Amino acid sequence: MTTTEVGGGRIEVERLTKRFGDLTAVDDLTFTVEPGRITGFLGPNGAGKTTTLRMLLGLVRPTSGTATIGGRQYHDIPSPLAAVGSALEATNFHPGRTGRDHLKVMADTTHIDHRRVDEMLEQVGLADAARKRAGGYSMGMRQRLGLAAAMLGDPQVLILDEPANGLDPEGIRWLRGFLRHVSSQGKTVLVSSHMLQEVEQTVDDIVIIAQGRLVKHGAMSDLHGTGSSLVRTTDAEALMAALRPVDVAASLQPDGSLLASSADLQLIGDVALGAGLPVHELRLVSTDLESLFFSLTEGQELGQGAEASPAPTDGTEL
């Protein structure tokens, strides 16, 4: 087996655009994926995730812009399977070919030893079904076969499109463990999903797109941190007005408290003091990421930010 160097394994997408006729599937998209971290590539169905990944893997020709892995375009990587492992869709198997033969067909192209095929089948828990035709595989088994195929060349970079699709809760737990194990080896992992909760506990970084455009890009911990705070005072409306000049939006809650779109407790306290308002309660509210993700993506679809959105939608890097 040959090992192919792909720089540090950093994925760089720069001003990537793809138009299919009148439809702009991917629109001036720029982001990077760092080695040694798991990056979640999120967006609602039809956001352009698959098209982006297919451009990154040389299957779809970009209208403009570039997508590189370790500074190279996919088709310039000498033995791509040994550098970049990818699993795009769980249906990409000939139903009449056994799982083992599918892997052998791929292994042949890169001169990968067939012992590695059996090793991988063992590792993903498919050893018993390896000699059965893939047409009889369950969705979970197909996902596992896809992962085995991606790992075949012991690549430095792993790109997975919706690997959690069709997995039961136990399968998702298994997938998490698998991804953790892989990233602990210093590999670059990019995993797409249309459901935040599937990857929320697994990913380090996050890239969110909607309608082909970047919505948010940053570390998961920062995203958790774009929280808001709850403040209680005697005259909520007055505090709301006082917060406006410092660019903090606030909304009145049913119980009379204010939800302010800032995690800066000191700022809010100072503003209240300046306005001569007593602070009865002031604390951080941890944002529910799912509703954040929802508002981000929905907000884009509706054209401009929804009122409920406590987070910016300007696509700046965090």
Added chain:
Amino acid sequence: MGGAIVSEIRKVFTTRLWWAMLLGMAVLAGLIALGFAALVGTEFGEDPSTGVNPFATMNVGVAQLIYNAGLIQNFTTLFPLALGVLLITGEYRHQTITATFLSTPRRWVVLVSKSVAVVLIGVVYAVGHAAASVAGGAAMLAGKGHPTLLDDPEVWRSLGIGVLAFVVWTMLGFGFGMLVRNQVAAVLIAVGASLIGQIALNIIFAIADWTWAAKWLPGNLTGGMLITVDPTGGAGDPAAQPYFEHWWLSAIILVGYAAVLAVAGSALTARRDVT
């Protein structure tokens, strides 16, 4: 490149398609050859339009006719044609083309490797076809007391040219499949055109007396390649035959058809997005 070729060959032989179709074709080829052999020495082989009976007496030309009977009837040619279509359209139907291009992103390498696999499976089919046809034809000839002529070099040359015919028909399907991609549509159009389309054109050309045009039909080119000795022993009018004078001329034209389809299909496949 070597790895990609091995991969493409393994792909062909790891599903049931190749032997299921080979088996079906071999049975059919054997039966047609048996039927042709049964005509030897009878008046049932007479061509009603010309009144000439190529089966009147057993000779080398008749042996070539019998041992390639399925191909001459333009019937078993449909098997390599369909196989070629299925091998490439299957990649699109089951989306395995994604894994193929991810393993070998330089598409021309994939296409050349696939062509090598297509040539190889064409040869395998040719051998199967020849074995079945010789078995069926020779059994009937021997049973009727006719010489099998299996010791004649012209008979073996014809079987050898049959290998080329098979490779070309598989390649025709492969090229056509790349152009159409939709499996069902590609198989129906390819088989329909070469079976019904050619029969219809043959009739039209015969009525219009356009033998020159009929010579260019793929089925007749195949016949022209395989029959190198006149079975009628000069009784028929050679000018009335829809065959070119030299077998190699037919072969070159047929190879040309396959090359045009394969090159056009490859050019498209190399550029097209895989979504």
